Amino acid sequence: MESEPPGLDLLVAELDERLRAVDAALAAHYPGERPGRQPVHTVYVPADRFHPGLVPEYGRTARRATEEHEERLLALLGGDGDLLARVRAKLGREPVEDLRIDLEDGYGTRPDDEEDRDARAAAGALAAAVAAGTAAPFTGLRFKGLEAPTRHRGVRTLVLFLERLLEDGPLPEGFVLTLPKVTAVEQVEALVHAASRLEPALGLADGALRFELQVETPQSVLGPDGTALVARMVHAAGGRCTGLHYGTYDYSAACGIAAAHQSLEHPVADHAKAVMQAAAAGTGVRLSDGSTNVLPVGGPEEVAAAWATHLRLVRRSLERGYYQGWDLHPAQLPTRFAATFAFYREALPAAAERLRAYVGRQESGVLDEPATARALADVLLRGLDCSALSSDEVGAATRLDAPTLAALAHRTHRGEG
Incomplete structure (x- = not known):
């Protein structure tokens, strides 16, 4: 190796000193991808419908749909019998990878005593599922957001759920909270504050309560000063944010898109998800696409048409680097896994x-x-x-x-x- 030019070491030392703070900030803000498994989907279930055997029940329902419409599904898969066999095996072994108990939009607004009861009951059912080995590998709770009209109800539900869940054992591995309808960085900071207060009160380790943010409002993508607030939200979470989830219908409606044209592939959706993708890159925060409300129910032709749409949308998301999405019905599970398996096998x-x-x-x-x-x-x-x-x-x-x-x-x- 040739000798170094005169003064090089001094120059590099000067640059190290000038950039020391920038280097530290870069390492802190962009730690790299989060190791470990990311689920391919999140299944949302209203709290009052959740019970300890729900995951295997969803698997049985999904397998029945596959058997009932096997010829049509096989045709949609290009006659790939091996792929269909792999999907069947998955539905029998692990039909739901991530399950979110929903006390927000999917549950609705109900009297306080009813929501109190359902929150506690769902937490007890989750603890029972974990103990019985029937829970999904990843689980969590979506509670009402921190905007003024829902703040008290949402926090009360969160506390009641966690108190009941922890009565029967530790916090389940992979458990995450979902904060919906985020409109301000301060709401993320408020959830960090709430988590830091709840952890010692509930006997949890510091940082145990992690959360994902639902991007359902234009305000979370573009702030009044023209900046991408979702990026600031990620960094305001103090390392607690695990994911950004796109909310198809709330976001589209807020952008003025007519109901008939609201979908995962509308240009407003692609714009929001591209901003989310750039904001999350290198932070360890993962991305999830939203849902389609075209469900595979009804007659054979309706089921096949809905399956074709779901297959296409899941594949589209995967090709765009969104490796997770929402599923709302057990009959969507066969096409979720079929599209996902085909993508990776190809x-x-x-x-x-x-x-x-x-x-x-x-x-x-x-x-x-x-x-x-x-x-x-x-x-x-x-x-x-x-x-x-x-x-x-x-x-x-x-x-x-x-x-x-x-x-x-x-x-x-x-x-x-």
Whole structure:
């Protein structure tokens, strides 16, 4: 190595000093991707309908829909019987990856004593499901938001739910709160304050209460000063924010979109989700698309049409880097997993070949950079997480083990699971 130019060390030291604060801020604000599994969907269930056996019940309902309309579903899957078999197995083993007990819009406004009762009962049912092994791997609560008209009711429900849930054991692993209709950074700061007050009162560790923000209002995307408030919200959460969830219908309606044209693929939705994506990048905060209200119910043709729409929308979200979405009905589960499994299985051959070339520095037709290798590894890990891919087939295709893939995907560095 040639000797360094005169004065280089001094110049670099001066730059280190000038940029020290910037370096520290960058590391604090952008710790990198959150390691661990991200669920492929969140299933919303009104609190008064939740019971300890709901997840296996949803699986049975989804399998019945698959069996009843098997020919139509198989046709939508291009005749791929292996894919359908994988979906059936998933529905039998793990039909719901993430479940949100809903005491907001899906539950509605009810007398206080009724909501008190339902909040406690749902918390007891969740504790029973966890104890029985029938709970989803990830669970949580959506309570009414912190805007003035719903603030007291929402916080009361949150406290009652947590008190009852913790009577029967610890906070379930993967439990998260959902804050809807966020309109101001100060509401996020208020939830951080509430969480920090509740944790010691409930015997929880500092930072145990984490939350996701629902982007359902234009105010959360664009503030009165023209800035992207959703970015400020992420950083105002003090590391407690785990996700940004797009709210299809509230957001579209607030933008003046007629009901017939409100959807996940409307331009206003794409704009909001692009801003959310940029705001979350590098922060460890994950993204979730919203829902479609076109449900697979009714006659065979109606079910098939709704399934076709759901398959297309799920695939569209995945291609745009939204690896999670909402499901509102058990008959949406077959197409959620079918679209998701197909996406990851189709990605495997090319991703494996490119990763082998990258790791081995082999000559190939594609020159990949570290950022692309990270994305290639991440897509395979996501396929493994949801059971679209098996460890054997990924290992055989890539000649890499899971820890190596995790390192390539940067899932093993800063941040908590």
